[in-house]
Amino acid sequence: MYRLSRLRYIFPIGLFVAFFLDGSVSKVFSGWLFSYPYSMVSHLVILWLVLAYFFEEDTKIPLVPFAAVTGLIFDLYYSGIIGLFMFLFPLIIALTKALAKYFTPTFLTVIMIFFIDITCLELINYFAYTIIGVVNSSFGDFLIYVLAPTLALNLVYLVVLYLPIRSIFVRAMQQKNS
Amino acid sequence: MQKFFSNRRLVIIVVSLVVCFGLMAGSVAVRNKRATPPIIQQFGNDVVGFAGAVIAYPVNAVQGGFDSISELMNAYQENQLLKKQVSDLAQVKVRDQTLAKENQQLKKELKLNNSLTDYTTVTASVLTRTPSSWQNQLVINKGQAAGISKNMPVMSGAGLIGRVSEVNKTNSKVELLSDSNEASNRFAIQISNKQGKTVNGIITGYQKATGQLIMGQVTSKVKITKGSKVITSGMGGVTPKGLYVGKVARVTKDDYGLAKKIYIKPATNFNNINIVTVAELDS
Structure with missing residues (x-):
């Protein structure tokens, strides 16, 4: 169904915009996002992918391949260390799918699942970068100064962008039916 | 849970974990050694x-x-x-x-x-x-x-x-x-005091709390005062001499009391x- 719907255009465009906005937001607001000791990481890509899963209804968007490709580009362009996000993004999609089975998707459960997604993402990111030696900060510092602010920022994103993104998806589906 | 860890899925997970860490270790090595990343x-x-x-x-x-x-x-x-x-x-x-x-x-x-x-x-x-x-x-x-x-x-x-x-x-x-x-902040720098004497060294760290650069293991007896200008020394041959780094913020002894530790306030807000x-x- 994905090939026939208008989401075929809208979903990749949204992914593209979210991907580059992550970097631009980090650059423009770096004074606020990375002010010592807190650092907040913007995860608009994850937000778009997770919300796409909840709003796609019967349009089966191939989310896992999209997530893998986006992750690869993320590794290449932003971090320069290949191999983490290209596996992590699809993993987050799989996690969302696994969790969503047990809940009816309401606003609150979406928030909760997104919360778990971001936590897993940041945790795995921290551990992986610790193993390869990019990070040398303690786990406690990570929890307080990175994970908590990041969760706060991304929950704000979710609350603000939930309705606009839903209306984008709803509109795209309507035009498909008519 | 039985279904989640079925045979095929377990194999896929293990393989992708191995590939993941292999790629990461590989790209870090490439980044440290080669002048340019692979052409792709x-x-x-x-x-x-x-x-x-x-x-x-x-x-x-x-x-x-x-x-x-x-x-x-x-x-x-x-x-x-x-x-x-x-x-x-x-x-x-x-x-x-x-x-x-x-x-x-x-x-x-x-x-x-x-x-x-x-x-x-x-x-x-x-x-x-x-x-x-x-x-x-x-x-x-x-x-x-x-x-x-x-x-x-x-x-x-x-x-x-x-x-x-x-x-x-x-x-x-x-x-x-x-x-x-x-490795990102190891620059060869020098500080000159008012008498024209210079102290050479390298940037050894960054203190996040104050946003100051640290020049550690300074054993020179030359007296450095607060506010002295810090420039790159050009030693090492990659960095030109005379790029402005910042000003000395304070001078302390290091943890063992043997060498000096100089804190430098960078000239630019990062x-x-x-x-x-x-x-x-x-x-």
Whole structure:
């Protein structure tokens, strides 16, 4: 169904915009996002992918391949260390799918699942970068100064962008039916 | 749970874990050793860089707009201050020109071609920043095509901000001095005191809490006072001599009380960088 719907255009465009906005937001607001000791990481890509899963209804968007490709580009362009996000993004999609089975998707459960997604993402990111030696900060510092602010920022994103993104998806589906 | 860890899935998970860490370790090794990343990675980065400009330029333009409004607010006071400095600056500039000319002539007499203070600069604008709490990295819009190569020092505003960590054809990545990667801020620097005596050393760390650079293991007896200017020393041969780093903020003993530890306040705020200058040593 994905090939026939208008989401075929809208979903990749949204992914593209979210991907580059992550970097631009980090650059423009770096004074606020990375002010010592807190650092907040913007995860608009994850937000778009997770919300796409909840709003796609019967349009089966191939989310896992999209997530893998986006992750690869993320590794290449932003971090320069290949191999983490290209596996992590699809993993987050799989996690969302696994969790969503047990809940009816309401606003609150979406928030909760997104919360778990971001936590897993940041945790795995921290551990992986610790193993390869990019990070040398303690786990406690990570929890307080990175994970908590990041969760706060991304929950704000979710609350603000939930309705606009839903209306984008709803509109795209309507035009498909008519 | 039984179903989740079925045989096939377990194999896939293990294989992708291995591939994941293999790739990460490989790319870190490549990054540390080779001057440029593999050609495919370069090409990918160039394409993504072009596509990213579609988003980056409008956002940067909006930021520029807001910045100029806030600058307009305090333009009057700044203007008065700057007017006083301009008259001084004119004199300094003329003197600088004559000195540079004299320097050139003297070098010719001595048959010295290029010394460590001869460098050319490439100006680039910042496209984006890595959205990560671990890597303080900027992506700039000039690359190999503009003559940039790995490990070149990068300046912005008044002083040094970092070094080029990865070069592609049309864009490159800059690691800021505040990055947690330990190799990112090892610059050879020197401090001169009022008597004209200099202390050489390297930047050994970055203190996040105060945003100050640390020059450790200084055993020299030369007395360094607060406010002394810190510049790059040019030792090592990659960084030109005389790039401004910052001012000495305080001088303490290190943990064992044997050597001095000098804290340096960087000249530039690392969190508000739009235009950078990459310095290239003439050779």
